[in-house]
Amino acid sequence: MTSATFPASEPKPSWTRYFSFNTDAKVIGIQYIVLAFFYFLIGGLLAMIIRGELITPAADLVDRTVYNGIYTMHGTIMLFLFIFPVLNGLNNLLIPTMIGAPDMAFPRLNAVAFWLVPIFGTLLIASFFVPGGPAYSGWWSYPPVSIQNPLGHLVSGQGLWLTAVALSGVSSIMGAVNFVTTIIRMRAPGMGWFRMPVFCWTALAAQTLQLIGLPALTGGAVMLLFDLVAGTSFYRPEGGGDPVLYQHFFWFYSHPAVYVIILPVFGIFSELFPVYARKPLFGYVYVALASFIIVGLGLVVWVHHMFPSGVAQWMRNLFMVTTMLISVPTGVKVFAWLGTLWRGKLRLTTPMLFCLGGLFNFVFAGITGIMLATVPVDIHVSNTYFVVGHFHYVIYGAAVMGVFAAIYHWFPKFIGRMPYEGLGKLHFLLTFVGANLNFLPMHPLGLMGMPRRVSSYDPEFAFWNVLASLGAFLLGVSIIPFLLNMVSSWVLGPRATHNPWNAIGLEWLLPSPPAEDNFGEHVPTVISRPYGYGLGQPLVENQEAIERELNLQEARA
Amino acid sequence: MTSTTPPSGSLAPHGEGGEGHANHSLTGFVIFLCSESVIFLAFFSGFAVLKTSALNWLPAGVEGLEWRMPLINTIVLVSSSGTIWLAEVLKAQGRLWGFRALWLLTMALGAYFLYGQAVEWSGLAFGFTSGTFGGTFYLLTGFHGLHVATGVLLMALMLVKSFLSGNYDGGEEGVQATSLFWHFVDVIWIILFVLIYVWQRH
Numbered sequence: 001m002t003s004a005t006f007p008a009s010e011p012k013p014s015w016t017r018y019f020s021f022n023t024d025a026k027v028i029g030i031q032y033i034v035l036a037f038f039y040f041l042i043g044g045l046l047a048m049i050i051r052g053e054l055i056t057p058a059a060d061l062v063d064r065t066v067y068n069g070i071y072t073m074h075g076t077i078m079l080f081l082f083i084f085p086v087l088n089g090l091n092n093l094l095i096p097t098m099i100g101a102p103d104m105a106f107p108r109l110n111a112v113a114f115w116l117v118p119i120f121g122t123l124l125i126a127s128f129f130v131p132g133g134p135a136y137s138g139w140w141s142y143p144p145v146s147i148q149n150p151l152g153h154l155v156s157g158q159g160l161w162l163t164a165v166a167l168s169g170v171s172s173i174m175g176a177v178n179f180v181t182t183i184i185r186m187r188a189p190g191m192g193w194f195r196m197p198v199f200c201w202t203a204l205a206a207q208t209l210q211l212i213g214l215p216a217l218t219g220g221a222v223m224l225l226f227d228l229v230a231g232t233s234f235y236r237p238e239g240g241g242d243p244v245l246y247q248h249f250f251w252f253y254s255h256p257a258v259y260v261i262i263l264p265v266f267g268i269f270s271e272l273f274p275v276y277a278r279k280p281l282f283g284y285v286y287v288a289l290a291s292f293i294i295v296g297l298g299l300v301v302w303v304h305h306m307f308p309s310g311v312a313q314w315m316r317n318l319f320m321v322t323t324m325l326i327s328v329p330t331g332v333k334v335f336a337w338l339g340t341l342w343r344g345k346l347r348l349t350t351p352m353l354f355c356l357g358g359l360f361n362f363v364f365a366g367i368t369g370i371m372l373a374t375v376p377v378d379i380h381v382s383n384t385y386f387v388v389g390h391f392h393y394v395i396y397g398a399a400v401m402g403v404f405a406a407i408y409h410w411f412p413k414f415i416g417r418m419p420y421e422g423l424g425k426l427h428f429l430l431t432f433v434g435a436n437l438n439f440l441p442m443h444p445l446g447l448m449g450m451p452r453r454v455s456s457y458d459p460e461f462a463f464w465n466v467l468a469s470l471g472a473f474l475l476g477v478s479i480i481p482f483l484l485n486m487v488s489s490w491v492l493g494p495r496a497t498h499n500p501w502n503a504i505g506l507e508w509l510l511p512s513p514p515a516e517d518n519f520g521e522h523v524p525t526v527i528s529r530p531y532g533y534g535l536g537q538p539l540v541e542n543q544e545a546i547e548r549e550l551n552l553q554e555a556r557a
Numbered sequence: 558m559t560s561t562t563p564p565s566g567s568l569a570p571h572g573e574g575g576e577g578h579a580n581h582s583l584t585g586f587v588i589f590l591c592s593e594s595v596i597f598l599a600f601f602s603g604f605a606v607l608k609t610s611a612l613n614w615l616p617a618g619v620e621g622l623e624w625r626m627p628l629i630n631t632i633v634l635v636s637s638s639g640t641i642w643l644a645e646v647l648k649a650q651g652r653l654w655g656f657r658a659l660w661l662l663t664m665a666l667g668a669y670f671l672y673g674q675a676v677e678w679s680g681l682a683f684g685f686t687s688g689t690f691g692g693t694f695y696l697l698t699g700f701h702g703l704h705v706a707t708g709v710l711l712m713a714l715m716l717v718k719s720f721l722s723g724n725y726d727g728g729e730e731g732v733q734a735t736s737l738f739w740h741f742v743d744v745i746w747i748i749l750f751v752l753i754y755v756w757q758r759h
Contacts, residue, residue: 105581173592181585211592219599223696232685232692234603240611240689245603252599 013516021115023107024516025092026414028114032089033407037483039081039121044476046074051438051472054465059456067455068136069157073124075139076161079257080168081121083395086403087264088113088175091203093414095179097507098197100188100524102517105181113174120167127160135161138453140250143235143243147227154229162225169218176210179203188506188519190526190540197505197530198287202267205291206260209298213253213260220249244309251302259298262362262394263291265402266333269355272409273337274531275503276352277344281531283336290329297326307375308382316375323373327366334363349501350424354405357432361397365390368443383453386446392439396475401431404482411489412496416513419493423485430478437471495557498550504532504539509546511553586734590741597745600697604752607689616687622694623677624754630673631750634705637666638743641736648732653719660716663739667709674702697749704742711735 017027018034049070053061062070092110096103104110127134134157137146141161149156183204187196223234224246233239235246266287274281281287303311303319337359346352368390371377381387404427411419441464450461457465499508506526510518524540532539540546608614615621644659678698683691715735 106585173589176592177585177588180588181581185581185584211588212595215592215595216599219596219603223603223692226685226692226696230685232696233689234607234692234696240607240613241692242607242610245606248606249599249603 021111023103023111025096025104025107025110026514026516028110029089029092029094030414031114032085032092032117035117035121036082036086036089039077039085041479042125043074043077043082044479046070046077047472048476050074051469053455054457055469057457057459057462057465062455064455065136066133068138068453069128069134071453072135072138072141072161073128076124076135076165078395079139080165081117081124083261083399083403084168084172085117087206087261088172090264090268090403090406090410091175091179091207093410094199094507095182095203096186097413097510097514097518098200098505099183099186099191100506100519100526101182101186102520104178105186106178109174110178113171113178116167116171116174120164120171123160123167124164127157127164130155130157130160133157140247140254141165141224142250143224143227143246144237146224147235149228156228158228159225162221162228166218166221166225169214169221172210172214176207176214179207180211188523188526188540194285194288195526195529196288197267198270198281198284198291199264199267201288202263202270202291205295206263208292209256209260209263209295212299213256216249217253220246223249244306244311247306247309248302251305252299255302255305256295256298258391258394259294261399263294265358265399266291268402268406268409269337269359270333271505272351272355272405273340273344274533275409275501276347276349276355277341278347278533279340279344280529280533280535281336282339282342283332284529284531286332287336290332293329294326297322297329301326304373304378307378320373320375324370327370330366334359334366349408350419350421350428351405351409351501353425353428354401354408354431357428358398358401358405361393361401361435365393365398368393381446383451384446385442385450385452388452389439389442389446392442393435397435397439401435404428404431407486409501410507411486412500413507413510413512413514415490415493416496417489417493418496418500419485419489423481427478427481427485430474430481434471434474434478438468438475439471441465441468441471497554498547505530506540509540509543509550511550580730582730583733586730586737590737594741594745597700597748600693600700601748601752604693604697607693608756611689613688614690616683616690619683619687619690621757622754626673626677627750627754630670630677631746633666633673634670634743634746637663637670638740640666641739645732645736648729657716657719660712660719664709664712664716667705667712667739671702671705671709674698674705694753697753701742701745701749704738704745708735708739708742711738 017024018031022028022031049062050067053059053067059067092104095101124134131153132151135141135146137158141158146158149158183196183200223232226232227235227241233241235241235243237243270281270287301319301323303315304323307316307319348356368386372381372387372390408419408424411417445461445464445468448461448464450457450465496512498510498512500512501508506519506524507514509524524542524546526540528537528539530539538544640659641663644656644663647655647659678695683694685691685695712735715732718731
């Protein structure tokens with residue numbers, strides 16, 4: 001392979017492909033991300049209603065039953081319809097281009113997995129309009145509340161919720177089989193395991209967790225559905241059943257689900273810090289391997305969600321220790337990022353700001369996580385706003401900010417245009433201040449004893465709640481510059497070159513946007529580790545020729 | 558679960574170091590089976606938890622489970638694992654008609670298993686809602702039976718495909734995957750049989 005030739009700018013593909021059963025991973029990736037943000041707006045609107053209700057101590061905005069439905073749907077939408085789909089979108093965009101594959105291993109299965117999302121999303125949203133309203137038993141859907149069907153209709157909000165979650169599971173398993181097979185079987189020549197970008201390592205780790213954990217939730221949810229509609233008594237104490245059994249099934253998946261969310265974000269941090277600090281990733285091998293230590297440990301910590309649920313004392317002790325141990329591989333990563341930043345030439349672009357802010361929030365969430373792992377503290381603050389504050393720091397403070405970082409960083413690559421820095425920085429500022437103002441006050445509230453999932457509270461909690469609500473409204477406002485930026489730069493933004501950030505990676509050796517089959521026949525051979533910033537060694541064979549060709553093409557265009 | 562039959566990768570594959578023309582379907586299917594086994598693991602552990610913690614495990618008027626017919630079913634299913642293995646051996650030797658005969662025999666054994674399961678179900682004095690005993694019994698045997706039925710359907714599909722010209726030229730992933738699935742269903746049944754029929758408390 002002497003000089004890589006790329007097909008010169010093809011006829012512009014029609015925008016209608018985003019609304020079709022397209023099997024190109026890059027189209028599917030963008031479909032996932034755009035659809036996820038549609039649901040993000042719905043979930044965010046529900047959050048605004050929740051914080052609007054909580055700005056005063058009295059239950060004066062919505063009916064209490066409606067409020068139960070709203071927080072249940074807020075959590076469900078944000079997890080199953082926003083964060084998982086948006087991460088699957090990034091997986092679709094990044095995995096094939098980063099490993100030099102033309103597409104996913106099973107392109108049609110990939111498209112089916114995507115199109116299930118709007119189907120179960122519609123089912124879930126439709127539950128607002130059935131008699132009795134949507135599910136109201138919280139996003140974890142514990143029995144006995146979740147197996148009540150007071151109106152007796154066959155189609156209930158809870159039934160729709162379970163159906164939607166089951167379909168989400170089917171879609172996620174299809175995705176996971178696809179991502180894992182693609183990473184194992186379709187890497188570019190020369191890309192051994194320890195030449196693979198960390199994002200792919202973390203995606204592989206996260207999808208492995210999906211494959212192991214998700215079937216347990218599916219099994220548990222099937223039994224819950226039978227209890228709800230067929231009158232079985234798996235979880236009914238009066239029929240000999242055990243409601244705590246459901247909690248085991250639920251958390252056996254749903255704790256690892258947190259790692260499914262945060263691991264790819266670790267991958268994003270590991271990709272972006274070297275680019276914007278102009279240094280190799282510190283301790284690459286350890287960062288990569290720590291992902292799998294997190295997988296192993298992450299599967300044996302779930303009982304920490306159930307310390308007050310009547311589990312045996314030995315279980316509490318055991319799971320307290322395993323939960324604390326997980327901070328070791330996580331700490332390895334955090335120190336590796338700090339080592340990467342240390343004495344680097346930091347470029348404070350929008351993606352870098354989101355990464356730094358996300359890392360700050362993640363460390364804070366990690367500290368409250370250690371507190372929650374401790375049995376006495378956990379039992380004290382169980383079911384209070386302390387827990388709500390903790391996981392919102394993880395999910396919004398770290399994961400969503402990491403996702404924003406990834407979107408700003410890879411937008412030029414896959415859209416072919418540059419996002420605006422000014423709007424991006426405004427978005428970052430509003431997000432960072434809003435998230436901290438929203439979620440920090442939840443910690444003192446929890447320590448003071450304010451329970452979660454209430455629509456009215458004692459006036460002594462009013463001060464911190466007002467602050468939290470203001471922070472939430474700020475977060476609501478923060479979406480405006482983001483959407484404005486995305487839409488305007490998609491349509492009008494300046495054309496992006498193939499490597500606007502001067503980054504190292506296979507995806508940056510493709511034109512922006514890449515051709516449908518990425519490298520096609522001309523997959524470069526990888527000859528060194530990723531993140532060779534400042535080392536002066538090429539990543540692939542004939543790198544100069546490939547880059548010369550890309551520059552030439554850009555000059556012609 | 559039939560919808561998860563992997564579609565064949567239609568793209569030019571390029572493994573590490575250009576290792577020939579691998580089809581990824583079997584890899585994907587093995588990954589899927591590993592994941593699928595966790596659902597059974599969840600059901601098995603749920604069964605064990607509910608059984609060991611139950612005050613009155615057996616519903617009133619139920620003495621326990623009759624094990625002779627399920628034992629016959631066990632023998633049928635285990636031997637069908639042998640026949641499907643032999644079928645694959647014959648196919649590897651290029652004896653396509655021998656393969657088809659044994660493949661058909663495996664399907665017949667699978668169908669007999671389903672028949673035996675149906676006969677057992679129809680003769681039982683308890684139902685799906687008879688406490689956790691009835692619930693777990695029908696859940697486990699039903700979910701396993703669904704897999705047996707899926708396996709028989711997959712075999713029928715592969716049998717039809719064997720008559721299409723040139724079908725097996727590009728590799729045997731479909732046959733291998735079906736066979737793997739069948740062994741999986743067999744192993745699950747053995748665990749299920751030990752848990753439900755052998756481990757009985759009176």
